[in-house]
Amino acid sequence: xxxxxKLEKLAKKNKSLVCLGLxxxxxxxxxxxxxxxxxxxxxxxxxxxxxxxxxYVCSYKFNVAFxxxxxxxxxxxxxxxIDYLKKNxxxxxxxxxxKIGDINNTxxxxxxxxxxxxxxxxxxxxxxxGEESLRPFLVRKDKGIIVISKTSNPGAQELQNLPLEIKDxxxxxxxxxxxxxxxxxxxxxxxxxxxxxxxLLVVGATYPNELKEIRRMVGDQFWFLVPGIGAQGGDLxxxxxxxxxxxxxxxxxHSSRAIIYDINPQKQVLKLKKEINKLISSYIIT
Amino acid sequence: xxxxxKLEKLAKKNKSLVCLGLxxxxxxxxxxxxxxxxxxxxxxxxxxxxxxxxxYVCSYKFNVAFxxxxxxxxxxxxxxxIDYLKKNxxxxxxxxxxKIGDINNTxxxxxxxxxxxxxxxxxxxxxxxGEESLRPFLVRKDKGIIVISKTSNPGAQELQNLPLEIKDxxxxxxxxxxxxxxxxxxxxxxxxxxxxxxxLLVVGATYPNELKEIRRMVGDQFWFLVPGIGAQGGDLxxxxxxxxxxxxxxxxxHSSRAIIYDINPQKQVLKLKKEINKLISSYIIT
Numbered sequence: 406x407x408x409x410x411k412l413e414k415l416a417k418k419n420k421s422l423v424c425l426g427l428x429x430x431x432x433x434x435x436x437x438x439x440x441x442x443x444x445x446x447x448x449x450x451x452x453x454x455x456x457x458x459x460x461y462v463c464s465y466k467f468n469v470a471f472x473x474x475x476x477x478x479x480x481x482x483x484x485x486x487i488d489y490l491k492k493n494x495x496x497x498x499x500x501x502x503x504k505i506g507d508i509n510n511t512x513x514x515x516x517x518x519x520x521x522x523x524x525x526x527x528x529x530x531x532x533x534x535g536e537e538s539l540r541p542f543l544v545r546k547d548k549g550i551i552v553i554s555k556t557s558n559p560g561a562q563e564l565q566n567l568p569l570e571i572k573d574x575x576x577x578x579x580x581x582x583x584x585x586x587x588x589x590x591x592x593x594x595x596x597x598x599x600x601x602x603x604x605l606l607v608v609g610a611t612y613p614n615e616l617k618e619i620r621r622m623v624g625d626q627f628w629f630l631v632p633g634i635g636a637q638g639g640d641l642x643x644x645x646x647x648x649x650x651x652x653x654x655x656x657x658x659h660s661s662r663a664i665i666y667d668i669n670p671q672k673q674v675l676k677l678k679k680e681i682n683k684l685i686s687s688y689i690i691t
Numbered sequence: 692x693x694x695x696x697k698l699e700k701l702a703k704k705n706k707s708l709v710c711l712g713l714x715x716x717x718x719x720x721x722x723x724x725x726x727x728x729x730x731x732x733x734x735x736x737x738x739x740x741x742x743x744x745x746x747y748v749c750s751y752k753f754n755v756a757f758x759x760x761x762x763x764x765x766x767x768x769x770x771x772x773i774d775y776l777k778k779n780x781x782x783x784x785x786x787x788x789x790k791i792g793d794i795n796n797t798x799x800x801x802x803x804x805x806x807x808x809x810x811x812x813x814x815x816x817x818x819x820x821g822e823e824s825l826r827p828f829l830v831r832k833d834k835g836i837i838v839i840s841k842t843s844n845p846g847a848q849e850l851q852n853l854p855l856e857i858k859d860x861x862x863x864x865x866x867x868x869x870x871x872x873x874x875x876x877x878x879x880x881x882x883x884x885x886x887x888x889x890x891l892l893v894v895g896a897t898y899p900n901e902l903k904e905i906r907r908m909v910g911d912q913f914w915f916l917v918p919g920i921g922a923q924g925g926d927l928x929x930x931x932x933x934x935x936x937x938x939x940x941x942x943x944x945h946s947s948r949a950i951i952y953d954i955n956p957q958k959q960v961l962k963l964k965k966e967i968n969k970l971i972s973s974y975i976i977t
Contacts, residue, residue, distance in 0.1 A: 468800075470793060470800035470804065471797075471800050473800070473801065473808075474803045474804045474808065476766065476809075477763060477766055477767060480763055480766050504791075504792050504817070506817050507754070508842065508923075509844060511714075511757075514716065514757050514759070514760040515759065517760045518756065518761075518762070522759075522762045531790070531792050531817050531819055532850060533817055533819050533839070533850055533851070534842050534850075534851075535847060535848070535851070536846060536849060537845055537846025538842075538844045538846055553819065556794065556820050556824075558821070558823060560820070560823025561820060562821070563822060563879070564872075564876070564879075565819070565820075565821070567872070567875065568856045569853050569855060570854045570856055586850075589850075593849070593850075637794075
C-alpha cells in the first residue's frame with residue numbers, strides 16, 4: 406500500500422491526525438526503565454508507549470538523532486521498535502525523521518538504510534541539494550517523501566524567508582513576483598518533484614501564517630507533517646485553522662516531548678486527538 | 692587542539708591536502724574481506740586502507756550513509772575505525788560527513804553522537820534551518836563545523852543558485868545587489884556564524900567558477916572541504932587554481948571511490964597528493 410493511502414486509512418480508522426514522536430531521549434526516560442543499562446532501554450520505553458497509544462495515532466515518527474546519540478544501543482532500540490510496530494501494528498505508518506540531504510549516490514545508501522534496513526514507510530528530506538540528489542527517495546512510489554520547507558525552529562527565517570527573484574517561467578505564472586525561499590521549494594515539490602505522487606511537506610506549527618499560505622498555494626490534496634506544537638510553543642488552534650484542507654484532514658500533527666514523558670501518555674495523546682477533532686468539527690461545515 | 696590547528700599541522704607534516712574518504716560501500720569492498728560476514732567487514736577494509744595511507748593525508752572523512760546502510764554492523768565498523776584512528780593516529784583530523792540540519796534540541800543529540808560518541812573532530816552541516824539551529828555545533832570551539840554551500844552534485848543549482856534580493860544592510864555593503872543563495876550562505880557563515888573561528892565550507896570541485904568566486908569573497912583565511920574530483924568528474928587543476936589561497940593551502944581535497952577500491956590505494960593517494968603539490972608549486976610564486 407502507498408504511504409498516503411496507508412496514512413489516510415489509519416487516520417480515518419483511528420479518527421486521529423496525531424503523529425506521536427518517539428524521540429526517546431535516554432536522559433529523559435523514567436527511572437523504572439533504567440534499571441538495566443545493558444537492555445535496549447529506548448525500545449522498552451517505546452514499547453510501553455506504543456502499547457498504550459496505538460489506537461489513537463495516525464502515525465509514529467522517530468527522530469534518529471535521539472537514537473544515534475548513544476550509538477549502537479540506540480540504533481538497536483530504533484530497529485527493535487520499528488520491527489515491533491511492523492509485526493504488531495503493520496497498519497501504522499512509520500516515519501523516520503532524518504532530514505537527509507546528500508548527493509544522489511550517497512542518498513542511495515540512505516534509502517537502503519531507511520526503507521530496506523529499518524523498514525520505514527516515510528522519511529524527511531532536506532531540499533538544499535535539489536531534486537536530482539533526492540531521486541533515490543523520490544523513485545520509491547510506495548514511500549512518503551516528506552520535504553522540509555518551513556521548519557518550526559525560531560531561527561528558521563534566516564534562510565527560509567529570503568526573498569527570491571524568480572526566472573522560471575513555468576512557475577512564475579503561478580506565483581507572485583517575489584516569493585520567499587520556502588515557498589519556492591513548495592512550488593518545486595508540488596509541480597516538479599511529485600511525479601510519483603509520494604511527496605509531503607514539513608511545515609512548522611510555530612508559523613501559522615506561513616502554514617496558511619502554503620495550504621492556499623497547494624490546494625487540498627497535499628499533506629503536511631506539522632511539528633512544533635507543545636514544547637516548541639506552536640498553537641494548536643491556529644495550526645488547525647491555518648493548515649486544514651476542505652476534507653478536514655491534510656495535517657499530520659506531531660507531538661513528542663509533551664506526551665511521551667508524561668506520567669500518562671495515553672491520556673495525553675487522547676486529549677490531543679480530541680482537541681484536534683473538536684477544532685476540525687468547528688472549521689469544517691458541511 | 693582546535694580542528695583547524697590540527698588540520699594545518701598535519702597538512703604541513705604530511706605535505707598533503709588530500710582528505711581520504713572512507714565511504715566504504717559494503718558491496719564494493721574486495722572479496723577477500725567478505726569471507727566472514729559476522730566480522731566488521733567495513734572496519735577491516737578501512738584498517739587496511741589506513742595502514743597504507745596515513746602518512747599521505749591531511750584528514751579522513753566518513754560519510755555515515757555507507758555505514759548506516761547495513762545497520763548495526765555498519766555503525767559498529769564506523770565506531771571501530773574512528774577508535775582505531777584515535778588510538779594509533781591521534782594527530783589525524785577525523786571528519787564525519789552527515790550533512791546534519793535539524794532544530795536546536797535535536798542537533799544537541801547529533802552533536803553528542805558525532806563528537807562525544809564517535810569522537811570526530813569535524814562534521815558537515817546543512818545551513819537550511821539557520822544559525823540558531825546549528826548552535827549545538829557552533830559552540831564547540833575545538834571542532835570543525837563544515838557548512839555546505841555549493842555542493843558537487845549535477846543538480847545543485849536548482850536551489851543553490853537562486854537569485855536573492857538582499858535586504859540585510861550589514862551584508863549589502865560587502866556584496867553585489869543580487870547574489871545566488873549559496874553566496875549568501877557563505878556571507879552568513881563568514882560574518883555571522885563563525886564567532887568561534889571554527890567554521891569551514893563545503894564547495895564542490897565540479898563548480899570551479901563558484902569555487903573561485905567563494906575564495907574571492909572570503910579571502911585567504913577560510914578552509915574549504917572540496918568533494919567531487921575523481922568519480923564525480925571535478926577537474927583537479929581547475930579546483931586547485933580556483934580554490935587555493937595565497938599561502939598555498941585552504942583546500943581539503945576529498946577523494947574516495949577512485950582511491951579506496953583501487954588495487955593499490957597507497958599508490959593512488961600518493962599520486963593525488965603529488966599532483967596537488969605540483970599544481971600548488973606552479974600557482975604559488977613566492
